[in-house]
Amino acid sequence: MLFVLFLAPGLCLAVNLDSLWGVWxxxxxxxxxxxxAMHEIxxxxxxxxxxxxxxxxxxxxxxxxxxxxxELAIADSYNNIGNVYYDQGNYEQxxxxxxxxxxxxxxxxxxxxxxxxxxxxxxxxxxxxQTKIALQFTELSLRIREEIGDxxxxxxxxxxxxMIYRLQGNREAAMDYYKRSLQIREKINKDIMVGLALNxxxxxxxxxxxxxxxxxxxxxxxxxxxxxxIQKEMANSLRIIGTxxxxxxNYEQxxxxxxxxxxxxxxxxxxxxxxYLLSNISDVYYNQxxxxxxxxxxxxxxxxxxxxxxITEIKRAANxxxxxxxxxxxxxxxxxxxxxxxxxxxxxxxxxxRKIVGQLKQKMAHDKEMLVLEQEEERKAALASEEKKTRxxxxxAIAGVGILALVLSVLIYNRYRHxxxxxxxxxxQKKLVEEHTLELTAxxxxxxxxxKAVVPTSDDLSVLPEHFILFQPKDIVSGDFYWMAxxxxxxxxxxxxxxxxxxxxxxxxxxIKALLDEAVNQKGLTKPNEIFNEVRKxxxxxxxxxxxxxxxxxxxxxxLCAWDGNxxxxxxxxxxxxxxxxxxxxxxxxxxxxxVGILTGAQKPFTHHELQLQKGDTIYLFSDGxxxxxxxxxxxxxxxxxxxxxxxxxxxxPLAAQKDILQKAMDEWMGDTEQIDDILVxxxxx
Numbered sequence: 001m002l003f004v005l006f007l008a009p010g011l012c013l014a015v016n017l018d019s020l021w022g023v024w025x026x027x028x029x030x031x032x033x034x035x036x037a038m039h040e041i042x043x044x045x046x047x048x049x050x051x052x053x054x055x056x057x058x059x060x061x062x063x064x065x066x067x068x069x070x071e072l073a074i075a076d077s078y079n080n081i082g083n084v085y086y087d088q089g090n091y092e093q094x095x096x097x098x099x100x101x102x103x104x105x106x107x108x109x110x111x112x113x114x115x116x117x118x119x120x121x122x123x124x125x126x127x128x129x130q131t132k133i134a135l136q137f138t139e140l141s142l143r144i145r146e147e148i149g150d151x152x153x154x155x156x157x158x159x160x161x162x163m164i165y166r167l168q169g170n171r172e173a174a175m176d177y178y179k180r181s182l183q184i185r186e187k188i189n190k191d192i193m194v195g196l197a198l199n200x201x202x203x204x205x206x207x208x209x210x211x212x213x214x215x216x217x218x219x220x221x222x223x224x225x226x227x228x229x230i231q232k233e234m235a236n237s238l239r240i241i242g243t244x245x246x247x248x249x250n251y252e253q254x255x256x257x258x259x260x261x262x263x264x265x266x267x268x269x270x271x272x273x274x275x276y277l278l279s280n281i282s283d284v285y286y287n288q289x290x291x292x293x294x295x296x297x298x299x300x301x302x303x304x305x306x307x308x309x310x311i312t313e314i315k316r317a318a319n320x321x322x323x324x325x326x327x328x329x330x331x332x333x334x335x336x337x338x339x340x341x342x343x344x345x346x347x348x349x350x351x352x353x354r355k356i357v358g359q360l361k362q363k364m365a366h367d368k369e370m371l372v373l374e375q376e377e378e379r380k381a382a383l384a385s386e387e388k389k390t391r392x393x394x395x396x397a398i399a400g401v402g403i404l405a406l407v408l409s410v411l412i413y414n415r416y417r418h419x420x421x422x423x424x425x426x427x428x429q430k431k432l433v434e435e436h437t438l439e440l441t442a443x444x445x446x447x448x449x450x451x452k453a454v455v456p457t458s459d460d461l462s463v464l465p466e467h468f469i470l471f472q473p474k475d476i477v478s479g480d481f482y483w484m485a486x487x488x489x490x491x492x493x494x495x496x497x498x499x500x501x502x503x504x505x506x507x508x509x510x511x512i513k514a515l516l517d518e519a520v521n522q523k524g525l526t527k528p529n530e531i532f533n534e535v536r537k538x539x540x541x542x543x544x545x546x547x548x549x550x551x552x553x554x555x556x557x558x559x560l561c562a563w564d565g566n567x568x569x570x571x572x573x574x575x576x577x578x579x580x581x582x583x584x585x586x587x588x589x590x591x592x593x594x595x596v597g598i599l600t601g602a603q604k605p606f607t608h609h610e611l612q613l614q615k616g617d618t619i620y621l622f623s624d625g626x627x628x629x630x631x632x633x634x635x636x637x638x639x640x641x642x643x644x645x646x647x648x649x650x651x652x653x654p655l656a657a658q659k660d661i662l663q664k665a666m667d668e669w670m671g672d673t674e675q676i677d678d679i680l681v682x683x684x685x686x
Contacts, residue, residue, distance in 0.1 A: 024060075035064050035073055042080045054084045075104035075113060082120060088271070091124050091309045098124070115144040115153055122160055127272075129311035129344070131167050138164060155184040155193065159200060166204060167312070172466040172685070175204055175654055180458055195224035195233060202240050210657055211244050218244070235264040235273050242280060255284050272313075275304035279317050286324055295324045315344035455513075456484040463491050464563075465686055468659035472625075472666075472679040480623045480678035481509040485520045492520055492528075494560040495682045497576065497623035499597070511542060512556050512596070528560040528572035529606040536596045536603065545598035555597015559621040561684075569611040569619070569686075579620040579644065580611070581651045586644055618655070618685040620647060625679035626662070631669040638669055655683050 023029055023037040042057040058080040065073035082097035098120050105113035122137030142157035162177035182197035198221035205214035222237040224230075242257030258280045265273035278301035285294035298321040305313035318341040325334035461467065463486055471482065479498040484491070494516070498508035515538045519531045539545070539555055557575035571578055573591035580587040592606050611617075627640040650661050662681060 031064065031068055032070075035061065035068065035070065038064065039073070039076060039080075042077070054087075055081070058084055071104050071108055072110060072113070075101045075108075075110070078104070079113075079116065079120070086120070086124060091128060094124055095121060111144050111148050112150060112153070115141045115148075115150065115157075118144070119153070119157055119160060122164075126160065126164055126167065127310055127312075129167070129315070131164050134164050135161070151184055151188060152190070152193070155181045155188075155197075158184070159197065162200060162204075166207070171204060171208060172654070175201070175656055176462075176466060178204060179656055180462070183458055191224055192228055192230060192233075195221040195230070198224070199233065199236055199240060202237075205654075205657070206240060206244050206247070208654060208657075209247075210653060211248060213657055213660065214244050215241065231264050231268050232270055232273070235261040235268075235270065235277075238264070239273070239277055239280060246280070246284060249287075251284050251288055255281065258284065271304055272308055272310060275301050275308065275310065275313050275317075278304070279313065279320060282317075282320050282324075286320065286327075291324045291328050295321060295328075298324060311344050315341055318344065455481055460484055460486075464493065464684055466655050467682070467684045468655040470626075470659050470662055470679065470681040472663075472675070474625075474675045474678050478506060478678045479509055480625060480680040481513060482680060482682055483513055483516055485517065487520055489565055490526065491563045491565065492531075492560065493563075493621075493682070493684070494558050495576070495621035495623060495680050496556050496558040497625070497678070497680065498556045499595075508556065512539065515539065515542075516560075526562060527608060528562050528570055529608040531560060532558075532572050532574055532596050532606040539597050543598075555595035557595055557623065559591075561619070561621070567613045569613055571609050571611070572606045573609070574606065576621070576623060578609070579622075579647065581618040581620075581647060582614060582616070584648075584651065586648050588644075613686045616685070618651065618683060620681065620683050622681040623678065625677040626666065626681055628677060629666065629670060629673075629679065630676060631671055631673045635673065638666070655685055658683060 020037040020040055024034050024041070026034070038057065038061040042054070042061045058077060061080065062074065062077035065077050078097045078101035082094045082101065085091075085094035085097060098117050102114060102117035102121070104110075105117060118137045118141035122134045122141060124134075125131075125137065126134035138157055138160045142154065142161065145153035145157055158177045158181035162174040162181065165171075165177065166174040178197060178200045182194065182201065185193040185197050198217045202214045202217035202221065205211075205217060218237055218240045222234065222241070225234045225237060238257045238261035242254045242261065245251075245257065246254035258277055262274065262277040262281070265277060278297045282294045282297040282301060285291070285297065298317055302314065302317035302321065305317055318337045322334050322337035322341060325331070325337060461469075461484060464484075469482055471478075471480070473480065481496050481498070482494065483496060484493045486492070496509065496512065498512060512535065515535045516531065518538070519525045519534045523534060525531045525534055536555070559571060559573050559576050559578050561569055561571040561578075563569050571589075573589055574594060574596050575591050577591045578589040580589070589609055592604070594604060594606075622643075627638050627643045629638050630636065631638065646662065646665055647658070650658050653661070659681075666679070
């Protein structure tokens with residue numbers, strides 16, 4: 001027996017299920033084994049093209065689960081039936097079964113199952129345009145998944161939040177959630193899930209108007225889906241590409257891609273996608289002046305959208321038909337479509353929806369209270385151990401530096417001793433050097449893992465508004481590093497460039513990272529210039545710097561910011577400037593011409609800078625690695641002026657796009673030229 005399956009929502013794959021079907025039909029098998037087999041079949045059968053089979057198998061699963069009295073299996077069965085109803089666009093029945101599943105999961109304390117139910121229900125409300133309710137369910141799902149460490153579940157919730165914020169018009173938040181989801185999926189290495197995330201990002205870039213990036217992301221996703229034969233998602237990729245051409249007024253190409261997507265959607269019986277694509281094609285015909293064709297397809301789209309209950313698509317189809325009727329002078333029909341459009345637009349604020357919101361708040365109150373209590377206990381425990389943890393971090397960092405130095409010293413000494421002993425045996429000497437080089441490289445790679453472990457994670461950085469970090473070490477380990485801390489409602493972040501690169505720079509970065517943590521978390525310093533003053537003293541003490549001629553003067557160039565979470569940004573600049581883009585103009589703060597370290601002559605206090613932020617302000621922190629990189633036709637430095645011109649030219653683009661542009665520009669500039677220093681650029685938009 002050959003089945004067409006969905007191994008994840010919307011992912012079609014031909015798989016031979018003889019073994020599972022055989023287990024189910026073998027009455028000598030334990031009922032638990034038969035139930036597990038049927039659960040796999042019921043979960044994976046294509047509910048778009050085989051809805052009757054999907055319902056049949058899901059109900060077989062439910063019957064056996066009830067017979068066995070297996071509560072969790074009953075909950076899973078309800079979830080499968082809810083998903084089938086969702087795929088068929090029957091949102092009322094889908095919600096009913098997901099609520100049944102949720103009730104059992106609440107009673108049995110199944111956190112992972114609860115998170116799944118909340119996520120599924122959030123998706124249904126999102127499709128219906130009820131974004132406030134969808135947001136509540138999805139945020140609760142994310143909290144639970146973060147609590148239990150469910151990485152793929154976290155990625156799914158982040159994607160759902162991105163979709164909701166996109167519906168609300170908050171594109172910056174949507175892009176942040178989409179990119180975070182993509183990072184998790186790439187780390188897990190689930191290529192199909194990566195393709196879905198690429199499509200989400202492509203759609204958002206399309207909305208923003210960055211068609212080049214939108215097309216690039218969409219072509220990547222389409223390639224993945226073609227290779228795996230995932231027809232449903234191929235149709236979605238084709239629809240996005242068609243819309244990119246449509247927005248560029250290339251109606252011939254738009255129509256071609258829309259039609260390809262429609263053919264596939266009909267093949268897999270994806271009614272929601274059919275409704276979308278009919279509306280897309282209707283818009284093309286409208287812009288070509290083919291109003292009768294546009295109305296015919298618009299009506300079909302509206303009928304499907306009303307059948308499915310997808311409010312956003314009903315609104316869109318009604319608006320398209322309204323424009324067509326106005327163009328033909330059919331005023332009565334135009335008025336009916338306009339009234340429907342207004343009705344859908346205002347549906348979020350109806351008394352019925354407010355009533356539903358109230359009911360849902362009551363339903364989720366217990367879970368929220370429990371989460372708040374758990375988080376409060378965790379917060380108290382974290383505060384109690386914060387000082388101890390900070391001391392440990394510093395000890396580990398300094399110990400790590402010492403251990404790495406010792407390991408490298410031993411390896412280098414051994415290489416030297418053995419090389420001298422075998423000096424006269426040239427062939428053996430070469431082999432020995434190669435072996436020790438490999439050993440040395442392996443040790444440095446291990447040092448990289450230690451260094452990576454102490455820099456902020458994407459979750460740590462999520463407290464910042466829209467941002468990007470371009471980080472490209474010259475060697476395996478780096479003297480550049482980015483740092484962040486959060487204390488008492490203030491967020492501290494910095495772009496740091498320690499003396500040297502490679503292993504020496506990495507030693508310094510570990511030490512200074514520990515000293516920055518200590519200055520904020522233990523010593524309670526809040527102003528960036530005072531933090532720099534304190535870290536400088538500690539660096540001088542730790543390295544026993546005297547400033548005498550010929551002695552080492554290791555330290556750090558950096559920009560350090562403190563943000564109060566509202567409208568005030570305080571910062572200090574050691575050698576490196578802070579660049580601000582505001583209302584199309586670029587401003588640069590003059591840096592103190594001294595490092596965070598020893599300086600020949602008097603040690604001057606660092607300057608305190610303060611900025612009252614305005615909406616849309618974007619700041620850039622960076623080391624000298626980017627502007628000082630050699631390349632181009634004359635092998636010259638890139639220069640700060642060219643970097644600032646690049647930022648100015650692309651200032652209105654999302655920061656994620658700006659990062660890609662900076663990376664591409666530097667790659668083209670360098671060509672075959674060797675990278676001379678670590679590269680670090682950090683951008684934050686408020």
